[in-house]
Amino acid sequence: MTEKELKAIASQLSCPRGDSGLEIAKKMNQTNLGMILNTIESLQLEKENRVLELGHGNAIHLNEILKQANDISYVGLEISESMKIESEKLNKNVVKNNQSKFLLYDGNTIPFSDHYFDKILSVNTIYFWEKPLFLLTEIYRVLKKDGVCSIAFANMNFMKTLPFVDSRFELYDANKIKTLANKIPFKSIEAIDRIETVESKSGDMVNREYTIVKFTK
Numbered sequence: 001m002t003e004k005e006l007k008a009i010a011s012q013l014s015c016p017r018g019d020s021g022l023e024i025a026k027k028m029n030q031t032n033l034g035m036i037l038n039t040i041e042s043l044q045l046e047k048e049n050r051v052l053e054l055g056h057g058n059a060i061h062l063n064e065i066l067k068q069a070n071d072i073s074y075v076g077l078e079i080s081e082s083m084k085i086e087s088e089k090l091n092k093n094v095v096k097n098n099q100s101k102f103l104l105y106d107g108n109t110i111p112f113s114d115h116y117f118d119k120i121l122s123v124n125t126i127y128f129w130e131k132p133l134f135l136l137t138e139i140y141r142v143l144k145k146d147g148v149c150s151i152a153f154a155n156m157n158f159m160k161t162l163p164f165v166d167s168r169f170e171l172y173d174a175n176k177i178k179t180l181a182n183k184i185p186f187k188s189i190e191a192i193d194r195i196e197t198v199e200s201k202s203g204d205m206v207n208r209e210y211t212i213v214k215f216t217k
Helices: 003-014 018-043 062-066 081-090 092-096 132-142 174-181
Strands: 050-054 073-078 100-104 117-123 143-154 188-199 205-216
Touching: 018 062, 018 117, 018 143, 018 188, 018 205, 050 132, 062 073, 062 092, 073 081, 081 092, 081 100, 092 100, 117 132, 132 143, 132 174, 132 205, 174 188, 174 205
Parallel strands: 050 073, 050 117, 073 100, 117 143
Antiparallel strands: 143 205, 188 205
């Protein structure tokens, strides 16, 4: 791929928009499905849980969340208007019955009251957080006591091998995010390491090492 094409991929991954963004989002959901399902599993969702997802993409995986237990309610927050609109279109039935809703936010402040959510997840978004410590503090604020947040990301060493990764990406490993989170009074922090074979955004088959970091309030 040309340098221009690689830069376009990086831009769309950080904030998908327009027709190209919809295509990237579709591919992201396919390649990220394993990460998404394992992250959902790590939350151990229960009846009547309130769930928040940060950076949900096209949210085609929403039914996987809702079927985990009875009467789950879901909120998705996005910085991308294209993803919000596409998610509402793909999940119109659960939006219509008020079981789920999608909102735009500024990527920093979570527009909900303290102790509101039981579970929070975010998959492959942390690279683009403008203020990581601030957003982790916001996550802590809106979690209920004993609530859980699971954040999944591809590991730093793997990300460095991808041709489209540029200065827009802040790369992480488990120790880096734990060091960040230790500034916040989470009750526990657990790292779960995984590896899978996927097609990268540039079309190559790669072994992706990723981590799910599970925070408990």
